[in-house]
Amino acid sequence: MKGYRLSVIRHGMTAANEKGIYIGQTDYALSDKGAAELLAKTDEYVYPNVARVYSSPLKRCIETAELLFPDTTIQTVDNLMEMNLGTFEGKSSDELVGKEEFREWLRGGMDARPPQGESVKEVQLRIFRALREIVMDMMQEDLLHCAVITHAGIIANMLAGFGLPKIPADQLQCAPGEGFDIHVTADLWQRSQVFEILGMVPYQE
16 A cells, blocks of 8 residues: 655754743744754755655744755645743743743643643644645645654654654654654554654665
């Protein structure tokens, strides 16, 4: 049965990432350092040839897509946006560590949410909708290998929630400009809403 490959990649660094600030859906662009690091990775590693790039609409993801896949069509998918961190946005862990609501959020769970933000359960539902949109688009247009540029939290929750083998989200962290290859078949996706985790991306020479 025909399968579809997605290379799911984390965006490059922003100034907020470098300062350890939670930004969630705040629309930061890549920092100069973050852009330079991505370009260095294109020299050191091999990124796949893909038919299309599906990207979070936030600037840091679109700019990453343009640097890593400069000659490829970019299609934004709103549901690939990072978790809404509510009142935690724009603050560092040092600023938040004394707050009980922050400590409660860090304890985790599907219903854990920052004040005025999203729960993991709500994010998982968005991820499912994003995957459904992407997979249907690839099937309809017969695109066998595409890339997804999104955020660290979305990648970890995507693979933990829908990937096989089952791996906890905290073991699915990846560096900027890096991520995972996944393999989707129509039968497995339509029957069980799962995909196979193949390995890491980009590739060694």
